[in-house]
Amino acid sequence: MKKNRYQLEFKLFFRSSSSWIGIFVLLITGFAGLYFGKTFIARQEAVIEKAAILQKKNTLKNIEHFGDDIGLLFFHNKFTLANAPDNWAAFANGQRDINPYLISVTMLGLEGQLYDTDINNPVSLLLGNMDLSFVFIFLFPLVITAFTYNLLSEQKESGIWSLLRAQTNQSFQVIWQKFLVRVAVIFSVALLLLLAAMFYLALPQDVTFLSVTVLILLYLSFWFAVSFFFISLGKSSNFNASALIAVWVLLCIVIPASFNLFLTRKYPVPEALQNVINQREGYHEKWDMAKDVTMKPFFKHYPQLKKYPFPEKKTFSWYWYYAMQQMGDDQAFASRLAIEKKLASRQDFTDIFAFFLPTIQTQLGLNKMAGSDLATHLEFQQAVRKYHEQIRLHFYPAIFLNRDVNDTDIKDYKLEKYNRQQIPHVWINMLSVSLLTMVMIGATALNLKRFNS
């Protein structure tokens, strides 16, 4: 009997053309999101491959041009580290459009090179990327709204509700069943898209996949709970539609957008500009100072390099030059830490705030899993620092002793890829979304109590 009623509800649901439109909209935008997201990441992968070839080509060219002067060679030669995209990056492009994924640096001062951006079209950055996470976060809630806003009100407005109430005392069961049918359909579409993503983006079936799936389903449940809350108020269709859209606008646009403005206001990053100035002065002023001013702190920083004789008398030596460059970085050390601290406090504040906002929570969670968030970029920057330091220490002796370039292993240096060290988790994000869902369910239960009595 009960099973039959569900079958009937499914039939009813699929008979309406608006149901099909909703499903098609989700599927089409979902596939479009997958396509554009993958295109975007595939392009980055292609560029990384190309960069690997150019790295070799340019090194050889530099050796040909500047091979006689080892100091000059390393003045020009760049070393590249690539933030290799995870397959998941195509699912949620996140900040990968804004932050550079290839950082090429010479052995000179790092602080002057590390923050160089990619060449980007700022309008594209402004309008944002189209990827599957966008469809899940922005469009699914809208279709959920469209499917459910009039479940009760339509019955009331067409007069069926009073008939139903007269015939059975389980009238609300009918609404509940209709609701569950819609939950089942939306969840199926979501799972279908996730499955498509799994094949199309070659995502491994691991904990990450499971976490993303759970997070998304929780997020969708949140919107169903919101919708059901408004149904339980028993207002008109027009009220429900307006109210649900208003909630969507608030959660997806107004609150996050206001928060952004607040964040910029509360945590400005003038340290970044200060850092550039510190680095530039720290290096350039040394030209006009006694060599001691440079060399003493340099040897203090690297006592192991003291064993290489420093040509005091020479007006110019590469030894001195690279030490001056190092001073730029050393003098920007405090401001660099200040930037990191500021960014960390921004992140902490965002995390607290996001706890109350499922939209932000889910977006941040997906970006995190996809390795396209700010934290991953900062880790990548740290990896560049490490790589740069390693190269410096490796080639300093050769430069300081003015060795022949061919005695070094510079030709063996190729483009390196940075891969994330640890798999992130999104427990907090799941917890937050579940709690908020629970709150909505609680509020609905209260409403229903009143409704039944």
Add this chain to the structure above:
Amino acid sequence: MSGRISTIAKQTFKAAFNNKATLALTLLLGLSLCLATYVGWQNFKMQNNQRLHYKAMVRAQWLAKPDKHPHRMAHYGYLAFREKHELSFFDFGIESFAGVSIFLEAHKQNTVNFSEAGFTNGMLSFGEISVAMVLQLLVPLLIFFLGYNSISAERESGTLKILLCQDVSWRQLLWGKTMGIIGVCLSIFIPLILLTILLWASLSHWQISMDSALRLLLLVLTYAIYFFIMSAVTVLVSAFARSSKSALITLLAFWIFFMVIMPRITQAVGVKIHPSPSKIEFADAIATEVHQQGDSHDPNDPHYAAIKDSLLKAYAVDDVKKLPFNYGGYIMAEGEKITSKIYSSHQNELNKIFKKQNSMTTITGFLNPYLSLKNISMALTASDFNTYVDFQHQAEAYRYQLAQKMNKLQIEKISNIKPGDEEKPLAISKSNWAEQPDFNYHFKTLDTVLSDELLALSALTFWLLVTVILLQYSTKWLKTI
């Protein structure tokens, strides 16, 4: 005739405010607008002051450099900061996505770094609230809520028949309702504009420029047109819809499709059709061309060998050291000329590609008035792509001029004989540094801005015409019952 329209408009206006929900929504929107204006204004002041602070610091440091070789100064270079236009607190446009500072040095063109977007987590994909955003996105939503049942409710309650019997024409009804809804919008918009004018004047230190005043005037005008278009569309949808409910659903679907989904898709398509090179490809293309045209680092390069020969001939000497000017400076000036020309042509090519990518969104303005207004608004508040490109141009022109100035000083004032390995380096007096002026960005004038935005402006005009025509002539297809 016009008396009736205004009666209907007044009635609609009053009815809207009698509804408590509308009143609450309008007040809420008005409040959030004032808040957005205020915080945006504060942000503007803070960010711009930071930039001005560092700008002054950079200048002072430049002037304070001791006597040295001019080429050292060319490498010391300059830091330029992108200043904000005083109207950009109204519309942030691409402000947060465009870099803020650029290091200008000899031989090398750097990127504009440190955009606000680089410091934020994925949050920024939700947008940033600004006055423009509220007016472009949320006010239309208010209009839809206000007007979705403007005609359909009259029809459903049967009053429509009575109205039309009482010698009120369809045309008057449509115009009256539209005007009434615009009236509600204006009750938010007018105080906001007054606030904007006040804040803008204070940002300009009460010395307002004609150019900015005209920009603001045009902003007010285009936004008013936009509200009119939105109100007219709402009333028309309400008049044609079968029921209030279907009118509401149609309008909400429009809103979502045109304002949320479409901008992303058009841009993604634009990027797909006109792919832009990555930074390494861009740099490699330039390097290859520089190598072909003449490489000042290569002693056997034919271009520079020819220059050397002709110089030796002209001055009748057998060694460049005997030339009456600094040969190294001369060669560097030539190198700078060649590379910067090549760089600029590639940069222009790149910007053309970006423009093509964006043109997809601009052309879509004919389908989507939101996009055309967005473009116009960004252009008028100088927070658009063209202004950013213009900044890059001016910064590059400054860089080139600085490098060549230093080369000239070297050619004229530095001896042609290199000092020995252990001798003091050659230097010129620090008094020369003041000759290099400070970098000041000059915003484009309004007439260039308008000619750049011709397409977006015509798209908005097109929409204005379409809605006026529909209000006037679509009445014959309307049903009373």
